[in-house]
Structures are given as structure tokens and as C-alpha cells.
Amino acid sequence: MSPEQSVLQAVFGYEQFRGPQQAIVSHVIAGGDALVLMPTGGGKSLCYQVPAIVRQQQGKGVAIVVSPLIALMHDQVGALEEAGVSAAYLNSTLSYDETQDVEWRLQSGDITMLYAAPERLNTPRFLGLLDDLHAQGKLSLFAIDEAHCVSQWGHDFRPEYRALTVLHERYAGVPRIALTATADALTRADIIERLHLEAAQQFISSFDRPNIRYRIVEKKDVTNQLLRFIEREHEGEAGVVYCQSRKRVEELAQTLAQNGIHALPYHAGLPVEMRQQHQDRFLREDGVVMCATIAFGMGINKPDVRFVAHVDMPKNIEGYYQETGRAGRDGLPAEAWMAYGLSDVVNQRRMIDESPAEEGFKQVMRGKLDALLGLAEATDCRRVRLLAYFGEQYGAGPQDDGRPLQAVAGARRLQCGNCDNCLEPPALWDGTDAARKLLSTIYRVHETSRLTYGAGHIMDVLRGKLTDKVAQYGHDKVSTFGLGKDYSEPQLRAVMRQLLATGALGLHKVVSENSGHVFDTLCLTPGSRAVLKGEVTVQLREAVAASRSKATRRGNQPNAAAANLGPDAQVRFINLKAWRAEVAKSHNLPAYVIFHDATLAAIAELNPQSLQDLQGVSGMGAKKLEAYGAEVLRVVAQG
Ligand code: ADP
Ligand code: ZN
DSSP states (O other): HHHHHIIIIIIIOOOOOOOTHHHHHHHHHHTTTTEEEEESSSSSSHHHHHHHHHHHTTOOEEEEESSHHHHHHHHHHHHHHHHOOOOOEEEETHHHHHHHHEEEEEHHHHOOOEOOOEEEEEGHHHHHHHHHHHHHEEEEEETTGGGGGGGSSSSSGGGGGGGHHHHHHHTSSSEEEESSOOOHHHHHHHHHHTOOOOEEEEOOOOOTTEEEEEEEOOSSSSSHHHHHHHHHTTTTEEEEESSSSHHHHHHHHHHHHHHTTTTEEEOSSOOHHHHHHHHHHHHSSSOOOOEOOOSSSSTTOOOOOEEEEEESOOOOHHHHHHHEEESOOOOOEEEEEEEEEEHHHHHHHHHHHSSOHHHHHHHHHHHHHHHHHHHOOSOOOOOHHHHHHHTOTTTTOSSOOOOOOOOOGGGGOOSSBBBHHHOOOOOOOEHHHHHHHHHHHHHHHHHHOOOOOOOOHHHHHHTTTOHHHHHHTGGGGGGGTTTTTOOOOHHHHHHHHHHHHHEEEEEEEEOOTTTTOOOEEEOOHHHHHHHHEEEEEEEEEEOOOOGGSSOOTTTTOOOOGGGOHHHHHHHHHHHHHHHHHHHHHHSSSSSSHOHHHHHHHHHHHHOOOOOHHHHTTOOOOOHHHHHHHHHHHHHEEEE
């Protein structure tokens, strides 16, 4: 058996490497540099943990894991120690004595894996330590986790990551492995350049997350939509709700809590202790729903998050994919749900326009936003589109350069069977006529004066509503007045949203002469022409009545992992969970660090009578068998 295979089994209790893990691990053990692109939940950690352990066994010293996730280092190290691996971390939360203790252990060769924040790598003291280790040949590996943080094109740029250039120069010969779940072509090229990974082998996994079901719904009354979604389909389950603003985070957390949902807020404006406390509760308690800004989630490796909801649209597909990817790391069914409306299009466009960035940067951001809008408006398979964005054709595996696939032959016919559009193909209506009338109304209304008119006013004119404002400006005289009286307001809103999303309609800033306020006003763009001339058709989804969407509740199963267990096994599972909760609490670690639900479910089903029976269970490494085996047997016997 190869050394990596025996580490996988003995330490982690897993039978086989997954996907490209084997190739990555062998490459790094042999001393090669690697760039690993793998979706969240794909199993990146093992890609550096196994080489670190094997190289330590070969006498090559300590692996340094660079990670921006100070708040999670304690749990990461705890998880390794539970598996019997000597690990430690250095970050600003340690006291002077604790720091010295870690440094001493480091020098004496007692540590296999050291987690450090990137800013630490820039301190002369730490570099001095590394220099010493390097000189003795005791620096085995650098793992750079969340490597997209080095790139301004990633959605999580951290200037401290730029300092990592030093590794390449100062510690030549020490293998480096950079890992990320963000992989669009631009970010990827930037990571390679910034970290000097030109010679590294690239390992690109399929980005598909087949167990995640994608759903994008039209935003109407989003708070109630969200409440219904959680109550009907995810009662008692852990989830994350992403919001744009801190204020919204707090309001939503409160509303959910008032409705009996175990919800907590998280955003960068809360005091550090509260943030840490909420994060700990999310990780340690069952069924917590975290309402959060994007400040939350990176590196959260809780395996049983059953849903990720977006009540506001993110900035781009990378962000959306990374955030939704936090659901279902355990491979069990999970959902990504987003509510999306006209206001999202307007807000996101405005944020780009108003940012102080230079025009070239804004241009890139607009392109990225457009791709996400295209996904939200799509009437065909969401997964096919998502994967195409990452350069992958659904069903055909990863592709090399990460550039979006423009047109995939036959892609329209590809179906994943696990997104809203595949499960309930939307009825379509032809909005071409409505779109033309809408655009010409905007044109004509602006011809009459240079004032600003919001979407509501334009729709009033088109639908022939003689409001005070319409009368005041004489807009009942424009030639399109009332031409759209057969269209409902939601229909016209959908048309407007799609025109904005595809760039056939634009937003233009106007300063009010009276109040000095700045308004967004609708304006025609070069893209409007083709629609006006009838050269492009506008396909829209029929607004679906809320009652139509079937609740997909999985009966009243208490837990996705235990869904297939018989009644006796259910009892054992519940007892095992209760036992695990106590152990986790006494070790001050999240429950899943002790054993995953899937491991407990497998034990419950197996009904083991001896330590030998327990040995082959996935997730049961040698150290855990020794530490917990007897207890597990006792709990199983109880049932
Ligand atoms: P990532 O960092 O890529 O998001 P993780 O490293 O957290 O993913 O792995 C996701 C989950 O998959 C973890 O719970 C991990 O224990 C599990 N896992 C990873 N590799 C394997 C494997 N070879 N066999 C079984 N489970 C695995
Ligand atoms: Zn699909």
C-alpha cells in the first residue's frame, strides 16, 4: 500500500481518494508545486493534509498552512488532533506565552501542520523561524488555502496575500500547493502570476455539485417567501441566508426568530466577540440559520448545511457559486435558493457605477454582473449555465482554461434534472411586443422633456393610467399611451428586468433640479435598437403563482443522513448523536469534528458488536477507534 493510501485509511478512516485527490497528493509528496481548483466541498483539505503527514513521516519537517480564517483555526487544529495529527496555529488570538510555546514546539520538530494567518508570514520573527527550519531541511510544504484572496478579481481580495511572493523566493525547493474554489479564467491567471506558480501543475476538478438543487424565484415579498421556504422545506435544518446590507441582516434575523426559527445575525459591523459567538453556535448547535452578509462563510466547513438562501442578488457568479457551495458538503441533498427582482438589477448596476474604481475595472465588473443576470433570467437548465461559466460543459468534466463557454453545441437540450427549470420547466411567453412598446414609451416620454421618470411612471403611461403625474406632463398625449393596457404590471416589470439584464435598457443618472437628489432614470442604449426593430425576441417566464411550486419536503425525516434508516437504527442514530454532542461539548469542538452524521448513520445501520466491526466505517480512523470505539459500542448496545 502506498504511504498516502495508508495515511488516508489509518488517519482519516476513508477508503479511497476522491476525484483528483490521489494525483494531487502524489505530486506534492514528490515535491511538486500544485494549483488546485476544486469546488467547495470537493475535498481540498486532504490534498495538503495527507502530503503534510507523509512528508513529516519521511523526516521532512513541518507543513505551513496559510489561511485567512483566524476564527476557524482553533477548530481546524482540533479536527486534526482528534484524528491524531500533531497540529497548531499561530495568530493574533494567542497570548505571548501560548505563542512562545508553539514556537518552541515548532523548533523541536513536534508539529506536523502549522496554520498561520498571511500577515504572520510577513513578520521578521516568523520568517526567522522559517529560515532556521529551512536551513535544517525541516520545512516540508507550504499550503496556501483560499488562494483567490491574492487576486483582486476574486471576490475576497486580501492585500496580505500579496506578501506570499516571498515564499517562492526565500524558500526555493519547498513545494507549494495553492487551493481555491474560485476559478474563473481571470482569477486563475492572477493567482499564478502573483504566487509565481507558472511551473506548478494545475489540477482542475469538475465544478459540478450534483447534490445541490438550484432555484431562483421572482422576488415579491421576500421575507414571506423566505419564511415559507424555510418552514415548508427546511424546518429545523441548518442554513445560511445571505443579505446585501447589515441592516437587512439584523431585520431578517429578528423576523425569522419571531417566527420560531433559530436564527442569528452575522456581519462585519457586530462586535468581534458576538461574531465569534454566533459562528460558534452555528457550528456547534443543531439547526441554526445564519442571516449574514458575505463577511460570513469562508472556510466554514460545517458539512450539514442544508440550504443557502440569497434574499439579495450577489455581485457575480463566482460569489454566488462560492456561497451556495457552502450547502451540502456532506454530499446529501441540499438547496440553493435565490429571490431576484428588478431592484437587484438596479442596485447592482448602481453600485458598480458609483464605485470609485477606474473604468476598466468597472467594465469587468459589469460583464460579471451580466453573466449572473443571464443565469437569473434563464429559462433553461441553471446547472448547465453555471458550469459553462466556469468553462465546463455539463456531463463532460472539467475543461482546461476556465474561460466561459460561449456556445455549447446542444447545450440547450442538456438537463441536470436537479434545478427548478429542469424540474418544473417554466411556461414561456413572448415579450417581444411588450418590450418594443416599453422602449418606445421611454423614448417618447423623454422626448417631451429632460426630466426623470421612474419605472412606475413609464408603466402608467404604457398601460394608459391617467395619474396626476401623467396628466401634469401631458404624457397621455404620447403615441404609446395605453398601447400596453393588456399587459399586467408584473408582466411589464419582468420585461423591464430582462431588458435591463440584457443591456437593451440602461440606467442613467440625473440630478433633480428641485431637490438636488440623484435619480436613476431609464434610458435607451445601443442594445435597444435591435429590440425596437424586432430583430431579437424577448422570451420571458410566465409568472408562476406561489401555490404552484410544490413543497418538496422530505416527509418528516429528522435528518438527511438518517433518511434511509429503519426504526431500530433510527434509535441508535439518535443515541449516538446525543453522545456525540456531549463529547463535542467537553472538547469545545463542533460535533462534526468528532464524527460526521454520515459516519453515525453508518454505525447505526451496521449495529456493530465489536471494535473489529467498527474498523471499516468511513470516517473512523485509528485514533478515533482507539479513543471512542468502546464508547460507541456501549451507546449502540443501549439502543
Ligand atoms: P473543501 O475544502 O474542498 O470545501 P473539505 O476538504 O472540507 O472540502 O471536504 C469536504 C468533505 O468531504 C469533508 O467532510 C471531508 O471529510 C470529506 N472528504 C474529503 N475527501 C474524502 C474522501 N476521499 N473520502 C471521504 N470523504 C472525503
Ligand atoms: Zn437543470
